[in-house]
Amino acid sequence: MTVALMWEARALPGRGEELLTWTRAQALAGTPLRRETLRAPQDRVLVITWWDAALDAELPELPEPDEGLVTRSVHRWRFESVEVEDEGEGEG
16 A cells, blocks of 8 residues: 655745745655655745555655744645546446
8 A cells, every 4th residue: 555644734934945945855764765855935845755554654754844844734644545446437
């Protein structure tokens, strides 16, 4: 099964590049199948990591940035992949 961990933080106004740099510098105690870093308006940074693991597996996650860098606590989500049904299945 593939599990995706999502980590999202919002920087203080004007500190988005600093948060992005900080996020990219964070090493994980393990190697995910994939790691992607994205940014959005309002100085938000999102990191998604994919792991070959069960949904409830203990997996390394990015830490909380210093309070002086972000506007709030980090938001975290965990998703599991689902099989894609063939097109046309389930249609009556």
